Amino acid sequence: MLYIKTKLGDGRIVRSGIQENNTYAVCSECGKEIPIHLGEVFSADNADPLDADIVCPECTRKHFAKQKPSMEDIVLLATALCRFGYSKQILRLYDEFGISAIQELGVQDYGVYAEALLSAVSDRN
Numbered sequence: 001m002l003y004i005k006t007k008l009g010d011g012r013i014v015r016s017g018i019q020e021n022n023t024y025a026v027c028s029e030c031g032k033e034i035p036i037h038l039g040e041v042f043s044a045d046n047a048d049p050l051d052a053d054i055v056c057p058e059c060t061r062k063h064f065a066k067q068k069p070s071m072e073d074i075v076l077l078a079t080a081l082c083r084f085g086y087s088k089q090i091l092r093l094y095d096e097f098g099i100s101a102i103q104e105l106g107v108q109d110y111g112v113y114a115e116a117l118l119s120a121v122s123d124r125n
């Protein structure tokens with residue numbers, strides 16, 4: 001088991017096991033806590049999994065409400081979600097939209113697809 005070792009103010013040392021369901025990140029915009037699938041983060045093709053700027057689904061939604069997502073936005077969003085361990089949810093959405101790659105989406109589907117991506121990761125727990 002991997003664990004984190006933290007030295008408290010009184011000198012005691014606390015060890016916390018790193019598990020699939022106890023690893024979190026903080027949204028870089030609103031500070032909300034987001035659950036992270038660490039195992040998948042490290043198994044994904046990740047340049048540096050520990051140095052990632054994470055934005056929660058709600059903040060991403062607000063961003064897309066102001067400015068309609070482009071293909072680039074959707075690719076970035078899907079890539080980011082893969083990096084944070086949501087590759088299964090993204091593959092499931094490919095099936096639902098009848099596509100084998102994001103680039104097959106029509107422009108009219110960008111907004112719906114972005115919303116579906118965000119819902120898939122919000123509903124996970």
Ligand SMILES: [Zn+2]
Pocket residue numbers: 027028029030031032055056057058059060
């Ligand atoms: Zn946020």
